Amino acid sequence: MSGPLLAVEKLTKRFGGLTANEDVSFTVREGEIVGLIGPNGAGKTTVFNSLAGFFAPSAGSIRLRGEEIAGRPPEAIAGRGLARTFQIVRIFKGMTVLENVLVGALLRHRAVPDALSRAREALRFTGLDGRADEPAGRLTVAEQKRLEVTRALATEPRLLLLDEVMAGLTAAEVQEAVEMVRRIQARGIACVVVEHVMEGIMPIADRMLVLERGRLIADGPPRAIAHDPAVIAAYLGEEYRAPGA
């Protein structure tokens, strides 16, 4: 494959006088896991909303597999192979777990029986198959987050944006989530992961992006990021200072 899967150039998003993202540029290669970190209010979710089409960027370019998608509506971008989860889960509460995933699968498989079997497959992949017929609202928060990931996977994306899927989970649940992201990557799906849970994202990320006040202040392998004085000052804190640094 020539060229990156996703190429973001000088992405800027302003809300009135507030600049949420300014000149953010990065790329994501096929099958790569990229962590996106930064303090609260740094503009991580704004980046996601621009990438997924929920915000029209004020300036800059977003190319998915070479095609400009900046300003296109979310439904068009989903069709191009980008899927996302939401920071605050947005599952379809009036449906069963299986039906939630079915809605995702219907994007590429228009016949309901066909999409149903794809949805079941996706549920097996994320380990929710045992709860397929339960009302989605009855799941725990951790399971609801996993359901959102499953639903997004059912659209058969090339790139998955995960917005804090590990927040609020127990240590064991974080491990399960880490495992799941690894298996998603093994399927050849690239992930951009917004996360505050460092134990979750540091071990699996191929690359880390650090946002502060809307600007990208670092882009590199997790190890290098952990040594970067600017990043430590902005966000990570003393406990992540590598020995001898």
Place this chain on the structure above:
Amino acid sequence: MSRYARAWILLAALAAAALFPLVVTRPTWQNAVILMLMTAQLGVAWNILGGYAGQVSLGHAAFFGVGAYVSSLLSMKLGISPWFGMLAGGLTASAFSAVVGWPCFRLKGHYFAMATIAVVEIVQATVNGWEALGGAVGLYLPLTETGFAGFVFNRSKLPYHYIALGLLLLTLTVNWLVARSRTGYYLRAIKDEPDAARSLGISLTRYKLQAIALSSGLAAMGGTLYAQKELFVDPGSTLSTSLSIKIALVAILGGVGTLFGPVLGAAALTAIEETSRILFGGTGRGTDLVVYGLLIVLIAVYQPAGIMGWIAGRLPSSSPRAEPGEEGR
């Protein structure tokens, strides 16, 4: 409820509906049941948009009226059979609903409902001042010879009963097919979480327009039946906000987003209306609105999931897996 129990209840209800006018011959009773079937049909049609897609329309009388007027005018001015007029009315209402739906769907929740009230009021005001359409006086359909081809039956109410029942079954079938289709799942997704639906590739406008086109087309077919049964169409009875509210109310009373909810709602509402007519006499302007208002308050406070929800809450917890489109909300 098991599959078998459900099938038996359906068969029994169908048999009762089919046999009723043969057993009960009092015209008042026959007429009440025809009204009930017609109201149920409108509620089921409304449900596609209001129940599954969650877009509460308080303007369905506009589509009902389009059906009544289109078939009446076609038969009066051009001598076209009302059966064809029923189809033409349905298609006209679908097209009209898409035109008004386009801007209205930019509004959400209550604002959408308010915009649909404006639609009925505008249509009513327009027809009131439009002489060619009979203005405020309305249209009297000529009494032609009785018969199936002309869609006029003078001697007996029976044919209207069976046509109303047939139209209700057709509307239920369309509703059932939609609930099981890609569109049906997409509509429910849009109702629950529109942003999540978009992120999964669903165009909100496209599917809401599909829903309103289907819903309004079916409501318009009910309008033609009404026109042929009364042989009289006027803005006050076909293009009113109170009819719009009644259509929405039977669905909400029975259980939105459920296949048979609107039918139960229509049965309950017709019973209440007939009782109040007996108790308070005549069609005293306003008693129906008082009843609607009271019911809306009661449902909102005590039973938001309607009659279907009340039944579901009383059944021994059956398999948690709800059939698509049959769980209350």
